[in-house]
Amino acid sequence: MINRQRLVDEFISLVRIDSLSRQERKMADALLIKLKDMGYDPYEDDAGIKIGGNAGNVICRIKGAKDKPALLLMAHMDTVVPGISKKPAIEGDIIKTDGTTILGGDDAAGIAVILETVRSLKEDGVPFGDLYVAFTVCEEGGLYGARNLDLTKLPADFAFILDEGGPIGYTAVKAPYYNKFEAVFQGRAAHAGVEPEKGLSAIMMASKAIATMPNFGRIDEESTSNIGIIRGGEVRNIVCESCRIEGEVRSISEEKIDRFTGEILDHFKKVAESLGGSVQINLERMYPGFDIKETDDIIRLLKKASEISGIPLQLCSSGGGSDTNIINGAGIPAVNIGVGMEKVHSKDEFIRISDLEKACHFLTAIIKATYEM
Numbered sequence: 185m186i187n188r189q190r191l192v193d194e195f196i197s198l199v200r201i202d203s204l205s206r207q208e209r210k211m212a213d214a215l216l217i218k219l220k221d222m223g224y225d226p227y228e229d230d231a232g233i234k235i236g237g238n239a240g241n242v243i244c245r246i247k248g249a250k251d252k253p254a255l256l257l258m259a260h261m262d263t264v265v266p267g268i269s270k271k272p273a274i275e276g277d278i279i280k281t282d283g284t285t286i287l288g289g290d291d292a293a294g295i296a297v298i299l300e301t302v303r304s305l306k307e308d309g310v311p312f313g314d315l316y317v318a319f320t321v322c323e324e325g326g327l328y329g330a331r332n333l334d335l336t337k338l339p340a341d342f343a344f345i346l347d348e349g350g351p352i353g354y355t356a357v358k359a360p361y362y363n364k365f366e367a368v369f370q371g372r373a374a375h376a377g378v379e380p381e382k383g384l385s386a387i388m389m390a391s392k393a394i395a396t397m398p399n400f401g402r403i404d405e406e407s408t409s410n411i412g413i414i415r416g417g418e419v420r421n422i423v424c425e426s427c428r429i430e431g432e433v434r435s436i437s438e439e440k441i442d443r444f445t446g447e448i449l450d451h452f453k454k455v456a457e458s459l460g461g462s463v464q465i466n467l468e469r470m471y472p473g474f475d476i477k478e479t480d481d482i483i484r485l486l487k488k489a490s491e492i493s494g495i496p497l498q499l500c501s502s503g504g505g506s507d508t509n510i511i512n513g514a515g516i517p518a519v520n521i522g523v524g525m526e527k528v529h530s531k532d533e534f535i536r537i538s539d540l541e542k543a544c545h546f547l548t549a550i551i552k553a554t555y556e557m
C-alpha cells in the first residue's frame with residue numbers, strides 16, 4: 185500500500201536538501217543511504233567528475249523476476265535557483281515554500297514517488313521485472329547527468345522519467361530536437377565621422393540578416409526558432425567590426441530541424457557576402473527529440489496502466505528538453521510522466537499531496553502492466 189505519511193515525509197526531507205545543479209553532493213549522499221537502508225546496493229557514477237560537479241548520478245538495480253521486461257525509472261536530483269534553504273510548509277493538501285525559494289518538487293517529487301512506489305511494491309509482495317533506478321545530476325543545467333549515463337549498465341526495455349508537470353496521467357510522448365547556433369558577423373572598423381565609407385558595419389549586416397531571415401519564430405505546429413542574443417560594437421564613433429548573435433531552432437521532426445536551421449544559416453552567409461563581409465557560424469545539436477508513435481509498445485503499457493489505475497491517460501507534446509530526450513536518443517523508448525508539480529521554476533511552486541499519492545498509483549500500475557506484458 186502506498187503510505188501517504190511516509191511519502192510526504194520523504195518528499196519534505198528531500199526538499200530540505202540543497203541541491204543546485206553541479207552541487208548535488210548532499211542529495212546524492214542522502215539517496216545512497218536511503219537506497220542502502222532499503223536493502224539495495226546503489227552506486228554513484230563518474231558523471232560529476234566529467235561535468236565539473238560535486239556528485240555523479242546515483243544508480244541502483246532492483247532485481248526482479250527473470251524474463252520480464254526491465255524498466256528504467258528516472259528523476260533528477262538538481263534544482264534551479266533560488267533553491268538554497270528551502271522551507272516546505274504543508275497547508276491542507278498543498279505543499280509549498282515560504283515564498284523565498286522554489287519548492288524543488290521539480291524534481292524531488294519524481295524521486296519521492298519512485299522511492300515510495302518501490303517500497304510499497306516490496307511490502308505488498310507484488311511481482312515485477314528488473315527495475316533500474318537512476319537519479320541524475322545537472323538536468324536543469326543541460327541534461328548533463330543523463331548525457332553521461334553509461335546505459336550499457338542500464339539494460340532496460342522501457343524508461344519512465346518522472347519529471348513532468350500537469351495532472352497525473354499527463355505524459356509527454358513528443359519533444360523537439362534542439363539546435364543552438366552562434367553567428368559572428370565580421371565587418372571592417374573605420375572612423376564613423378571621418379571615413380565611414382571605408383568601414384563595413386557588422387551591426388548593419390546582422391540586422392539585415394535577422395530582419396530578412398526565413399523561419400523566424402513559430403515556423404509550423406512542431407517547429408520554432410528564436411534569436412535570443414545580439415551583441416556588437418565598442419563605441420559610438422567606430423563603425424562596428426564584429427557583431428555576434430545567438431539563436432536556437434526546435435522541431436519535433438529531425439528532417440525539419442536540419443532543413444530550417446540550414447536555411448537560416450545559409451541566409452546569414454548570403455547576406456554577409458552580399459554586403460562584402462563574412463560570418464562565422466557555430467552550430468550545435470544540444471539534444472535529440474523524440475516522437476513516440478501511438479502503436480509503440482510503451483504506449484500500450486501506458487494504456488494498460490491507465491486501465492489498471494483508473495487514471496486517465498493524456499498524451500502530450502513537450503516544448504522543451506528533459507532527460508527523456510537523451511534516453512530516447514540512446515535507443516530506449518522513454519516517456520516523461522506527470523508527478524503533479526505546479527508552477528515550477530518559480531517561488532510560487534507547489535504540489536498537491538493527493539497528486540504525489542496518485543503518481544505512486546500510476547507508477548505502480550505501469551510496473552504491473554510491464555510485468556503482465
Ligand SMILES: [Zn+2]
Pocket residue numbers: 260290291323347
Ligand atoms: Zn525537472
